[in-house]
Amino acid sequence: MTMKIFDIAGSGMNAQNLRLNLVASNISNANSVSSSIDQVYKSRQPVFAAELKNLLDTQQAASGVMIKGVVENQAPPVMEYAPNHPMADENGYIYKPNVNTVEEMANMMSASRSYQNNVEVLNTAKQLMLQTLRMGQ
Template sequence: MSMFKIFDTAASGMSAQSLRLNLVASNMANADSVSSSIGETYKARQPVFKAVFDEMGGENPAVGVRMAGVVESKAPLIKEYAPNHSMADEEGYIFRPNVNMVEEMANMISASRSYQSNVEVASAAKQMLIATIRMGQ
């Protein structure tokens, strides 16, 4: 693997984790939203990652990661009886998202650490490249 591919691989990891953090932020921002029907209620979203392979093949064909898509959680929405709420349906129920804040905090910490790990990989590769260049002096 070329030294420059390392930067591409680390950058793809940072980009993927940044997108993951955006989804976590969206889930957390919508955690307290309310709706009068199941169809209009926000559903927690999770990223689906896919390995990117080197088209040339070689020893190490995996050269990065990308987000293949976003899936909505299949967890049930929270149905709450609140007949006095302005968003209540004709039966007096409101619907809340299926966002689990503990899970989202864990996802946020995991994404942040994964991002930082990719930064460390890029930094180490940079230091190795500088050391290699200095050998020629």
């Protein structure tokens, strides 16, 4: 049963690692500019689901985090009239990503804390296993 704790915490850490990578990508592209509404960067978010295994067998019951995929935000990009910009389209508009940096910073803090919590779970499980082994000495 103890090894499942490591699997569950590990799946949570993998999920939060993906979330942090997507936040970094979104923030790094937040100020990019495009001349086409089709080519502008779109904010990306992860999709997670609870992973349940063998719920009928109480010896094997475990859960974790399943990464279902990554979706692009469908909100429209920011249109800005800048006729003198070298990337402006024929109508004088440039297009900026639909990235909300405040939301991304909140996501980053939440993902970082969740990752740290999973590390604490691993450390606690390790310490409990070591203390259990010491009891037999």
